[in-house]
Amino acid sequence: MKRSFATSLGMAISLALISPFAIAAPLRPNQPIGEADVLSGKVTRDPDLGYILIGGIGGAMGTFMRVPDEATRAAWEQDRKDALAKAQKKYPGAISDWEATVDMLKKSGNKGPYPEKPVEPTIDNVEVAPLDTRDMVSFGPQFRYTKGARTSFLTVVKPGIYYWVGVPVAPCMCMGTVQFEVKAGVVTNLGNMLWALPQQKLDMTVAQVEWTKSAEERAKAGKPPRVDPFAAPDLDMTVPDSLKNWTVVAAELHAHGKFNNYGAVVVSRLAPIPGVLSYRRDTVIDERTGQALPNPKLVSMQKPKL
Structure with a gap:
């Protein structure tokens, strides 16, 4: 994948429908929430949005990607069509400029090599952000929900299936990770399970x-x-008292297969989690079903580090 997308890791923000139940400024996906805003009533639970709670791990940070649904795919396809229309409009001018440049070089005695002819734009070669990155969400290390002895992060997200990418500029979990569902109106609590459950040994x-x-x-x-x-640290799934009136459920982890290294960082994988995730050499195994997950063709900027 092109490096131009690497700098966008953890910064993708997608607007959602505004719920009439939200107070003050409407919430939006990839927005962190502070405890003070919940305690003051400035922020209330929006039944149309989901929430991811991370806690008990100090100054943490990380990124999740959302499995594209039909609406996300439709928006992406429309962006590709719009980008193609713009590129096709500019293409004749690009060809004229190229022809003029080559003609000038030939007349000046330059025997080449000459600039390559511009590639005609198609739906497959126009540049738009990859589909998988459209609904990325990130948390930390700033904008904490709670501070002090126990840190936590609460992030607004679109409902859907999310998978753990890892920490920006650190190894990407591209060769095997976990996914979980976030439902509308529900806080999905990960606690510190992404750090506590993997069996490093x-x-x-x-x-x-x-x-x-x-x-x-x-x-x-x-x-x-x-x-x-x-x-690994002890499992800590503590929920802040300020969320006692919100619906909070523990995340149910499932194995997630390989994905592209969009961040162009060192490639790794999440350590095995008994009953959830394991490996057979470089194949990801879904421990809940005992089935091997497909090995897709990947476009990566780095070699795997298994």
């Missing part, structure tokens, strides 16, 4: 292998163990 990196060797050597030498930097 089942999918160890080179650094983890070296740490394990070092820990074993210390144990043999009778030395006290150090804190394991790769140990």
